[in-house]
Amino acid sequence: MQRPQSHPIAEDVGAPCVLASWRPASAPRRAIITLEALRYSQQPLMAVPKRKTSKSRRDKRRAQHGISIPRVQVCPTCKQPKRPHRVCPNCKTYRGRDVEPLRVQAP
Numbered sequence: 405m406q407r408p409q410s411h412p413i414a415e416d417v418g419a420p421c422v423l424a425s426w427r428p429a430s431a432p433r434r435a436i437i438t439l440e441a442l443r444y445s446q447q448p449l450m451a452v453p454k455r456k457t458s459k460s461r462r463d464k465r466r467a468q469h470g471i472s473i474p475r476v477q478v479c480p481t482c483k484q485p486k487r488p489h490r491v492c493p494n495c496k497t498y499r500g501r502d503v504e505p506l507r508v509q510a511p
């Protein structure tokens with residue numbers, strides 16, 4: 405695919421337009437490139453992978469997608485279930501000590 409020497413930036417002619425992220429270096433930043441100019445410039449509308457993802461590679465990626473049950477321990481203070489290494493949501497203690505509540509809501 406050969407790039408043309410110049411990229412015409414069409415003015416508003418009332419035709420349906422798209423905002424394209426790709427632009428030539430010489431064009432202003434907020435240029436609106438019409439469909440006609442896009443067709444002429446022969447630029448792809450999005451990044452295109454060079455190669456097909458093989459079934460093996462796809463399945464290896466998806467092998468990590470499974471979710472697991474969160475681990476739960478019993479709080480030594482109130483005997484309620486709690487997640488390990490976290491403050492107990494029931495009695496607000498950690499390893500037997502009281503924990504001061506956060507002044508700001510945690511994100």
Ligand SMILES: [Zn+2]
Nearest residue numbers: 479482492495
């Ligand atoms: Zn507790």
